[in-house]
Amino acid sequence: YGWEGEAMNCPSGHGSVAFGLANHATGDFATVTGGRFNEASGMASAVMGGRLNEVTGDSSAVIGGELNKAxxxxxxxxxxxxxxxxxxxxxxxxxxxxxxxxxxxVVTGGQNNNANGEFTSVTGGVSNDAKG
Known part of the structure; x- marks a missing residue:
């Protein structure tokens, strides 16, 4: 992320906004509404809060937490x-x-789970792999 010394928000995408501390909204129409050290670089992407979250996919979002990626x-x-x-x-x-x-x-919780196949889901537990 490389922003440790920066405290300003950077809404540089066309029609983007950034609030919170040292957040970057670089995608067109991207939004970061709070938290710190978050980045929304996908078009029409959003980070709602948390810390060190990143959204690079278009029309995607991270709602909160830490070190999450969409x-x-x-x-x-x-x-x-x-x-x-x-x-x-x-x-x-x-x-x-x-x-x-x-x-x-979809993965609905747990730890170290992977939903790798198309239309697969893991509903919790530890180290599960749904291949489809």
């Missing part, structure tokens, strides 16, 4: 720590170190 298009991470929604229309709703890779996949 890299797929139409992807969402609702909270937790070190989660990633990487596939098309994927979601991770919480927990830690979970990843939704397959299109239309």
């Amino acid at each position: 890299t797929g298009k139409y992807a969402a991470v609702l909270g937790g720590d070190s989660n990633e929604a990487a596939g098309w229309s994927t979601a991770v709703t919480g927990g830690g170190s979970n990843k939704a890779n397959g299109s239309y996949s």
